[in-house]
Amino acid sequence: MTTLTHLHWQPVILLKVVRLPFGGWGSLSIQRAYLALDHERLLYADWTLEAGERAEAVVFATGWALPALPNGAFRLQGHGGRFLPSGTWVLPYTESMFSLYGTAVATLSQLMQYVDRQPTDSITLSLLSRLTQLL
Numbered sequence: 001m002t003t004l005t006h007l008h009w010q011p012v013i014l015l016k017v018v019r020l021p022f023g024g025w026g027s028l029s030i031q032r033a034y035l036a037l038d039h040e041r042l043l044y045a046d047w048t049l050e051a052g053e054r055a056e057a058v059v060f061a062t063g064w065a066l067p068a069l070p071n072g073a074f075r076l077q078g079h080g081g082r083f084l085p086s087g088t089w090v091l092p093y094t095e096s097m098f099s100l101y102g103t104a105v106a107t108l109s110q111l112m113q114y115v116d117r118q119p120t121d122s123i124t125l126s127l128l129s130r131l132t133q134l135l
Helices: 095-117 122-134
Strands: 010-019 025-038 041-046 060-065 089-092
Touching: 010 095, 025 095, 095 122
Parallel strands: none
Antiparallel strands: 010 025, 010 089, 025 041, 041 060
């Protein structure tokens, strides 16, 4: 098994706004991962893999080719890999940012469950009212 420990693995947050068919907004998808470049090929390693465990057998080529990994946030655009879809944001990892987006995902999911189960309930309408006041 060929190890890839020599690569510069960067911890990242993968953020994708999921869109519904015909242009509607769906939800957010968030994931922690490690990314590295190997001869301009963008590689993905699962968050749970320790540095010494990152090898060809467990690391995925994403299909994206980049000359270099940008230092800040960037968005995968155009025709690239299937493993990370176009439109995915790659954010530098911090626990506080991951927590913030994780809370947003959970909150949006809970709100959608209220709307799906009880669209006219006073709690649902109150939550929607507060949300629209914030926006």
